[in-house]
Amino acid sequence: MLQLGLCCLFKNEAVFFRTTTVKTLATLPRDLQLLKLSEICWHNGLNLLLALEAVERLGIGAFRIMSPLFPRMTHPEAGYTLDDLPDGEAISRTLEACRLFAGRAKIRLSFHPDQFVVLSSPHPSVVANSIQELEYQAELAVAVGADVINIHGGGVYGDKRGALQRFAAVYGGLSDAIRSRLTLENDDVSYTPADLLPFCEQLAIPLVYDVHHHRCNRDNLTIEEATERAGATWKAAGKRQYCHISSPKGGWEGGTPKPHADYIDAGDIPECWLEREMTVDVEAKAKELAVVRLMTDIQELKNRS
DNA sequence: GCATGTCAAGTTGTG
DNA sequence: CACAACTTGACATGC
Numbered sequence: 001m002l003q004l005g006l007c008c009l010f011k012n013e014a015v016f017f018r019t020t021t022v023k024t025l026a027t028l029p030r031d032l033q034l035l036k037l038s039e040i041c042w043h044n045g046l047n048l049l050l051a052l053e054a055v056e057r058l059g060i061g062a063f064r065i066m067s068p069l070f071p072r073m074t075h076p077e078a079g080y081t082l083d084d085l086p087d088g089e090a091i092s093r094t095l096e097a098c099r100l101f102a103g104r105a106k107i108r109l110s111f112h113p114d115q116f117v118v119l120s121s122p123h124p125s126v127v128a129n130s131i132q133e134l135e136y137q138a139e140l141a142v143a144v145g146a147d148v149i150n151i152h153g154g155g156v157y158g159d160k161r162g163a164l165q166r167f168a169a170v171y172g173g174l175s176d177a178i179r180s181r182l183t184l185e186n187d188d189v190s191y192t193p194a195d196l197l198p199f200c201e202q203l204a205i206p207l208v209y210d211v212h213h214h215r216c217n218r219d220n221l222t223i224e225e226a227t228e229r230a231g232a233t234w235k236a237a238g239k240r241q242y243c244h245i246s247s248p249k250g251g252w253e254g255g256t257p258k259p260h261a262d263y264i265d266a267g268d269i270p271e272c273w274l275e276r277e278m279t280v281d282v283e284a285k286a287k288e289l290a291v292v293r294l295m296t297d298i299q300e301l302k303n304r305s
Numbered sequence: 306g307c308a309t310g311t312c313a314a315g316t317t318g319t320g
Numbered sequence: 321c322a323c324a325a326c327t328t329g330a331c332a333t334g335c
Contacts, residue, residue, distance in 0.1 A: 008327095016329095019329085020331075024312095074313090117315090130315095154315080155317075189318080189326090190316085260327085
């Protein structure tokens, strides 16, 4: 059945994630930096567990973990490993607790590195930093039992095919921990499902189908076709399909439809999704409130039909 | 206390 | 050519 997922944050639950900046860290000697980072990482680990408990209580089926769970971990100057932190062992134990809890509660976990991870870039330093970030997220994914690390195709640089070829070359050299979890998502400006599907099929990379991006950035595929073909890439990888939904702030008329609305208009859910076996991340500003409301709305839709 | 400007990273499209 | 949009809040600073 359709299983809905929450992205990163809550509106009304007492779950908070802390962070810090390189600028602030730079004012401290290294030992105090590590102390501060240790407190933040421990706090975030404990709050991840609180997040999973809330997710289970609300009947939500999946949770996307925010990228900076351990802030600045791969930064060239401020970077660190858990072993460097005074409470590193305790932090590892909280991750293990999260993995066990999510496993028992059957909560699917994923990561979504942000726009700075670009494997198609012609700049070697950008690619190197991206790989380092993926290594970090893969390490976390192993620790908490997440099966998806989802990224975008990146830039086009005037030559989509060339960009994807660079992507493929980099992909071949990635570690198993990354490759067994890496997925691609169609975006709202550059890569459509039609661009990515042949590539994903060839390299056996699952395609996360974002129907809102598809509506903003069209190709010759219908929503039904894109859903089906994307589904096949997941089947080939032996995983349950993953999709994204969001509704445009201010509707489809007028200005840019891209910003996300507070809630999802149930009418934006493709009909062919309703009875489909898959996970759908809800990208909405009202966070868990939007997921809960959408679950109710979908149930009503089904009851009516 | 509270308001405000800032925050690692890339790329594209707009003004 | 510079800057905002992606997403968005938490933090540090200064009143």
